[in-house]
Amino acid sequence: MCKPSKNRIYCPECRRSKMLFETETKANTFIKFNKDNIENGNKLRSYFCVCCGGWHITHSAYNNERDEIVNNIVCNHLKSTEKTNVRKILNRERVNIILKDVRTHRIVSQDELNMFLYNEYPDTPNNIIATVKREYMCELKNKS
Ligand SMILES: [Zn+2]
Numbered sequence: 001m002c003k004p005s006k007n008r009i010y011c012p013e014c015r016r017s018k019m020l021f022e023t024e025t026k027a028n029t030f031i032k033f034n035k036d037n038i039e040n041g042n043k044l045r046s047y048f049c050v051c052c053g054g055w056h057i058t059h060s061a062y063n064n065e066r067d068e069i070v071n072n073i074v075c076n077h078l079k080s081t082e083k084t085n086v087r088k089i090l091n092r093e094r095v096n097i098i099l100k101d102v103r104t105h106r107i108v109s110q111d112e113l114n115m116f117l118y119n120e121y122p123d124t125p126n127n128i129i130a131t132v133k134r135e136y137m138c139e140l141k142n143k144s
Helices: 024-037 065-104 111-120 126-143
Strands: 010-011 016-019 046-049 054-058
Touching: 016 054, 016 111, 024 046, 024 054, 024 065, 046 065, 065 126, 111 126
Parallel strands: none
Antiparallel strands: 010 016, 046 054
């Protein structure tokens, strides 16, 4: 679990040292596991700090409705980019695994490749299959 002393930094916005978390998930996990040991722990919430480019936690309620709205917009935006990045990494990983398989089967033509993918990876999303085809055909061309 994160140690409060370790990820403390000086926040220019708050004009004091605060814990900084890379993601909202990390901040919320910290709250979840530490709220019982912190005074008024159940009042803790995470928020995005534009100054530090990361997440802090606080006991205080939002100063006004506008702050809350801005924070929610930032939250949702960051959550969606985090998800997109994770999805990109996973897709890349799947492409690599299939490419490795294709190479071990020493496939030498587009038809053979199509048939192989059709038989071996019937449930794989089209965009992944398309990337595999594009990259493998490129490899073949470069070899010949
Ligand atoms: Zn800050």
